[in-house]
Structure formats: structure tokens, C-alpha cells
Amino acid sequence: MNPLYTRLINLIVSRLVVISILLSLAVAMARSENSWANADINPQPLVWLAVVVGLLSVFYFTWLRMSTLYLVQGYVQLLGDVIAVTWLTYQMRDSAFPLAPLYLVIVFVAAMILPRIGTIAIGITCALAYVGLIMAFKVGLLVGGYAIVEQNERYLQNNPLLYVVAILALTVLGGQLAERLRRSDAELEAAARDLAQLRAFNERIVESVKSGLVTIDLSGRIVTFNRAAEEITGYRMKVVRNKHLRDIFGELDCNFEPERLPVTPQKDEFRRFEADCQAADGRTLRLGFAMSPLTSESDDITGYVLSFQDLTEIIKLEEEIRRQDRLAALGKMAAGIAHEIRNPLAAMRGSIQMLQSELRLDDEQARLMRIILRESDRLNRTIEDFLKYARPRSLQPVAVNLERLIGDTLSLLQHSSETRTDHEITLQSPPDLPAIVADSDQLKQVIWNLARNAIQAMPHGGKLSVTLRPLADQIEIRLTDTGTGFPKDNLERPFEPFNSNREGGTGLGMAIVYQIVSDHGGRISIHNRTDGTTGAEVIVTLPQTTGSPLLQNDILADSRRQLKRTPSGVPALSFSSSAMASKPASDTKSSEQS
Known part of the structure; x- marks a missing residue:
């Protein structure tokens, strides 16, 4: 706030206080019977002056709130005070009530408000007004004024010459004071400005951190x-x-x-x-x-x-890096073990088949031969999972209608031997779901593994819901089931290989899913449901494009041409288990799920 504004407000208030004190003293002296008091004092001029000062105070205050010309207002108020004191001195010219000291007060106030030249100007104006009033009485232009002009013992304290000298002396001193105040105000304003800038700068630093x-x-x-x-x-x-x-x-x-x-x-x-x-x-x-x-x-x-x-995301990234390191190490180990086992396993299986064809076996021996061949096939499938995880093939990105791909995969799962009549599988997708560029075979593997896990987690039936939702430049696949949910230890390390709680599982299914999603630049997260329903929820987020930009453009262009010729899929798809059929052998090979 401007210091001049504050001083002008104080001047308005002080003026009202001074006129109230003068009016009270005049009334008290007029009614007093003591010898030192002048019983001839007429307080009526002070009453009129109090009324005028009150009205002017309202005007000054309104002007201050509406205008920023504070220096001009200071001159106007002080000149008005000079006129008011001169008029009051004239009205009480024959009274012993001393009013000339009010000129000194005006000069002192001017030194607090105006600059040096302004203070001198107001001081000279006060001296001229007082001297002019005395000369007017001396030459007879004004009648009366004996208390002001005559210099006898009673009115020695009202010696005009003393007041003139005091006014001029205070004017000189007030000019010096005004100059010092002006410098102090400038320094204070500069310091306040620097402090405000420093404070704002510090606040910006704190807010920018x-x-x-x-x-x-x-x-x-x-x-x-x-x-x-x-x-x-x-x-x-x-x-x-x-x-x-x-x-x-x-x-x-x-x-x-x-x-x-x-x-x-x-x-x-x-x-x-x-x-x-x-x-x-x-x-x-x-x-x-x-x-x-x-x-x-x-x-x-x-x-x-x-x-x-x-640190939440940083810790997740650190866990991701550690997981990737573990997966890489386990992948190398799995590849080595798979190669070391696959060759002798093939030789053993061939030898068993040759013996089976050349020897005459009874029923028990034939049954043992079939067990050996069946278990060798199971070991061979496990080794294939190892190799898929350890040496995944390179991506073959094509335009993929994700709704159709997932629908076909769920349809195959619905008609597999693992699905019961009380299993319900639903697919929900918006009608304007955009196509994505990805490896369709690997995405089928992801959906098959995740959906098969959900079915296996619902041994007594339940509902599997698959929901597709487009994001900014991604597609979200959300699988929700009503099964038993993930065990706590699986939630802590869900995508590590050989991490399976199901009998007969290799624990490579989720590891393969994680690797495929990562290769596509997507993300996968799992957690148990928290909406009051038992079961698990898996969220897979895939980018809409995978591969080089030129390849993406060509594939998407082909996709748009195909979409113009082929009608889009239905928004919601439900499967029933009333008609069960065997899944083709080519589609039955899948990784054991964790």
C-alpha cells in the first residue's frame, strides 16, 4: 500500500480529532467561572467548523478511494486547512483562545506528507495568511482583532511576531524533514519491492520443484x-x-x-x-x-x-528390471536344458516305437509302452514351451481385428473339453474399436493362456468377462472371472517361470504371456477383485501400432480396405455351452498355465 495514502487517511482522522478537542475546550472555557478562563468565548464558530470538517472528511475519503492522485489531494487538504484556520482565527479574533499554533501544526503535517518544496510552499502560505490577517486588522480592513494585534501583558503569549518566526523556522525544519521522509519512503518502497520480488521468486522456486x-x-x-x-x-x-x-x-x-x-x-x-x-x-x-x-x-x-x-513407479521399474534379468537367465537355462533333453527323448521315443512294432507284447506290457509314449509326448510339449519362452520367434505384425481374434479364441475355448456347461464367457466391445498392428498368432496365445487360466480357476463353474476399451493410442483388454483368484505368492511374482500352484503345470504360461505383451510394447497387470466378488482381474494394454512406421502405414492401409469390404463384429458376444465340440488338434497345443 502507498505510504502517502496511509498518511492522508491519518490526516483525515487527526483533523476530526483536533477539531473535536478544540470544540470541547472552547465549550469548557466558555462555561468555566475560573479567572484564567475567558467567559466571552463563543464556541459557535467551532461548531460550524466541525460540521464543515466532517463533510470535507467524507469528501476526502471518497476521493482517496476513487483516485490515485495522492499528492494533489495532499495539497488540497492542507490548503483547505490553512483557509479553515485563518477563518477560525478571524471568527474568534477578540477571544483569548490561542489559535495561531494551528498554523504550526499544518506546517508539521505538510512536512510529513509533501515533498520539501511543497512543505516550504505550505509554510510560506501559513505565514502570509497570518501576517495578512494581522495587517488587515491594523489598517482597518477588518474590525476587531484586539486579542491578535495588541501586545500587552495579558496577550503576550499571542505575540504575532513570535508566531511568524515560529512558522518560518518550522517551515525550514519541515522541509528538511520532508526530504528525509521522502528518501526514507523511497528506500522503504525499494526494499519492500525487492522483498516482494524475492518472496515471489522463492515461491516460484518452491512451486517449480x-x-x-x-x-x-x-x-x-x-x-x-x-x-x-x-x-x-x-x-x-x-x-x-x-x-x-x-x-x-x-x-x-x-x-x-x-x-x-x-x-x-x-x-x-x-x-x-x-x-x-x-x-x-x-x-x-x-x-x-x-x-x-x-x-x-x-x-x-x-x-x-x-x-x-x-518412488512407486521407480520401484515397479526396478522390479521389472530384476524380473527381466531373472527371466533372461532362466530362459538361457531353459534353452540349454531343452536341447539336452529333447535329443535323447526323441531317441528314446523312437526306440520304444520300434520295440512296440517288433515285439509281441501282452496287455500289461502294451499299457506300459503307451504310458511311456504318452509321457514322452507330455515332456516334448513341456520342452516346446521352454523353447517358446527361451527363443520366442520374431514378431510378424499384421492388421488385427482384435474383437474378431478374441472372439474366435474364446469360441475355441468354449468348445474345449476343459469348459463345463456352467461356465459363461462373454465378450464386450464398442462398435468403433480400431484395428491394431500386432502378431495375431502370439495375441491368440495370450488370450488363450489367460482365458484358460480363468476357466481352470473356476472348477465348479463361473463367469469370465472379457471387455475391450479404446484408450488414447492403446487398446485395453480386461479379463474378469469369478474364480478362486490368484494366490498371494503368485501376486508377488506372477510372471516368473516355473511359478505354478496347479498340479501338472510348468509355470511357463504367464511368463510367455508377459514376454509376448512386452514384445508388443504393452503392459499387463494382475490383481484379485476388490468389488466384493471373489475372482481375479487381468488388464492387458496394447499399443495400436507395433513395428516400423512404414510397415505400420502399409498394414493399416490394408486394414482399412479390408474393413470397407468386411462388416464389423457385433459389440457384445456371448457363448453358451449347450453344444460341446472337440477343439481341433492344431489348436489344442498350448502352454501349461500357472
Whole structure:
């Protein structure tokens, strides 16, 4: 706020106070019977002046609120005061009530408001007004004025010459004071401006930092909460202010209790820790904190500063990297083992078949031969899964109608021997689902493995729902079942090979699914349902394009031409189990599921 504005407001208020005091003194002296009081004082001029000053105060205040010409208003108010004092001095010319000192007050106020030249101008105006009034009485232009002009013992305190000298002296001193005040105002304004800029700059720095910043007092209550902290946690500053730290972040760390921290700061005191916290929307976040003391200029600790970052995605990426390393190592091992087993297994199977054809076997021996051949076939399928995982073939991207592909795969699963009559499989898809560029055979493998897992998790029947949803530049495939859900240990490491809880399973199905989805640049996540229904939910997100840009353009162009000739699939697809059929042998080969 402009300091001149504040001083003008104070002048308006002070003027009202001074006129009220003068009016009270005049009334008291007029009614007093003491010898020192002048019983001839007429307070009526002061009454009129109080009324005028009140009206002018309203006018001055309104003008101040509507205009920023504060210096002009200062001149107008002070000149008005000079006129008012001169008029009042004339009206009370024959009274012993001393009014000339009011000129000194005007000069002093001018020094507080106006610049040096303005103060001198107002001081000279006061002196001329007073001298002019005296000369007017002396030459007879005005009648009366004995209390002002005559200089006897009674009115010695009203000696005009003394007042003129005092006015001029105060004018000179007021000019000096005005100059110093002007410099002080300029310096104060510059300092305030620099401070405001520094404060705004610091606020911009704090708000621009991508790490969350929280300051707390010694009792652990939140004082500040920057924008990054709001974005990470979902809480707003106005909500968390004055709340305890644990109300927002929970119990952070057993070593971090604001109430138990030392009140004497240490230069090397700096702590780092991690904690699981809950966001405003209920998500669980893994946050990494750094805490340091907040000290005052006297080195007294006044609180603590905590900076934190969201480590949730970083930890997921680290787990992803570790998983990839484990998968790569296991893949190399699986490839080596598969090659070492496959060759002697083929020789053994060939030898058994030759013996079976050349020897005369009884029923028990024939049964044992069939068991050996069947188990060798099972081992061969397991080895094929190993090789698919260890040495996946390169992608063959084509335009894929995802709804039709998934519908065909689910139809095959519906008519397989593993599906019961009380299994219900539904497919929901929007009518305008865009085509994607991907390897259709590998995507069939993904859907087959995931859907087969869901069917196996519902041994007594249930419902499998597959929902397709387009995103910005991706397609989401959501599979939801009403089965037994994933075991807890599988949720912790769901895509590691050889991680199976099902009897006879190799634990490579989910590992192959994960590898195929990753090769397509997609993501897969699994979790148990939290909507009050038992079962699991798998979400696969695939990009709409896979491969080089030139190949993508050619494939999508062919896809558009095919879509113009071929009608799109229905939005919702349901399968019933009333008609069961055997799945073709070419489609029965699939990986054992975890």
C-alpha cells in the first residue's frame, strides 16, 4: 500500500480529532467561572467548523478511494486547512483562545506528507495568511482583532511576531524533514519491492520443484505444502494446513517423531527414509523422504523441512528390471536344458516305437509302452514351451481385428473339453474399436493362456468377462472371472517361470504371456477383485501400432480396405455351452498355465 495514502487517511482522522478537542475546550472555557478562563468565548464558530470538517472528511475519503492522485489531494487538504484556520482565527479574533499554533501544526503535517518544496510552499502560505490577517486588522480592513494585534501583558503569549518566526523556522525544519521522509519512503518502497520480488521468486522456486516439500512446526503440524506435494498425494494445501503430519502420511518411520526430535539443531542432521503412504484417492504410494531441521536467524530450531518423491513407479521399474534379468537367465537355462533333453527323448521315443512294432507284447506290457509314449509326448510339449519362452520367434505384425481374434479364441475355448456347461464367457466391445498392428498368432496365445487360466480357476463353474476399451493410442483388454483368484505368492511374482500352484503345470504360461505383451510394447497387470466378488482381474494394454512406421502405414492401409469390404463384429458376444465340440488338434497345443 502507498505510504502517502496511509498518511492522508491519518490526516483525515487527526483533523476530526483536533477539531473535536478544540470544540470541547472552547465549550469548557466558555462555561468555566475560573479567572484564567475567558467567559466571552463563543464556541459557535467551532461548531460550524466541525460540521464543515466532517463533510470535507467524507469528501476526502471518497476521493482517496476513487483516485490515485495522492499528492494533489495532499495539497488540497492542507490548503483547505490553512483557509479553515485563518477563518477560525478571524471568527474568534477578540477571544483569548490561542489559535495561531494551528498554523504550526499544518506546517508539521505538510512536512510529513509533501515533498520539501511543497512543505516550504505550505509554510510560506501559513505565514502570509497570518501576517495578512494581522495587517488587515491594523489598517482597518477588518474590525476587531484586539486579542491578535495588541501586545500587552495579558496577550503576550499571542505575540504575532513570535508566531511568524515560529512558522518560518518550522517551515525550514519541515522541509528538511520532508526530504528525509521522502528518501526514507523511497528506500522503504525499494526494499519492500525487492522483498516482494524475492518472496515471489522463492515461491516460484518452491512451486517449480518437482519434489514434494512440506514444512512442519515442532509439534509436527503442517505449515506449508507445495504444488508438487499436492500433485503427488492428491491433498490440497487448504485441507492439510495445521493438520498433524501423521494425519496425511500416516506413521512414517519409527525414528521420525517430530515431538521427540532434538530442539537443538545439528549441522550434520539429515535423515533419509522411505515409507508407504496413502494418497487422497486411496492409492498406496511408496515415498522417499529427506528431512532436515528448519532454523531461525538465531540458530534456534523452529521446525523441519521434508522433501519427498514418489518412488512407486521407480520401484515397479526396478522390479521389472530384476524380473527381466531373472527371466533372461532362466530362459538361457531353459534353452540349454531343452536341447539336452529333447535329443535323447526323441531317441528314446523312437526306440520304444520300434520295440512296440517288433515285439509281441501282452496287455500289461502294451499299457506300459503307451504310458511311456504318452509321457514322452507330455515332456516334448513341456520342452516346446521352454523353447517358446527361451527363443520366442520374431514378431510378424499384421492388421488385427482384435474383437474378431478374441472372439474366435474364446469360441475355441468354449468348445474345449476343459469348459463345463456352467461356465459363461462373454465378450464386450464398442462398435468403433480400431484395428491394431500386432502378431495375431502370439495375441491368440495370450488370450488363450489367460482365458484358460480363468476357466481352470473356476472348477465348479463361473463367469469370465472379457471387455475391450479404446484408450488414447492403446487398446485395453480386461479379463474378469469369478474364480478362486490368484494366490498371494503368485501376486508377488506372477510372471516368473516355473511359478505354478496347479498340479501338472510348468509355470511357463504367464511368463510367455508377459514376454509376448512386452514384445508388443504393452503392459499387463494382475490383481484379485476388490468389488466384493471373489475372482481375479487381468488388464492387458496394447499399443495400436507395433513395428516400423512404414510397415505400420502399409498394414493399416490394408486394414482399412479390408474393413470397407468386411462388416464389423457385433459389440457384445456371448457363448453358451449347450453344444460341446472337440477343439481341433492344431489348436489344442498350448502352454501349461500357472
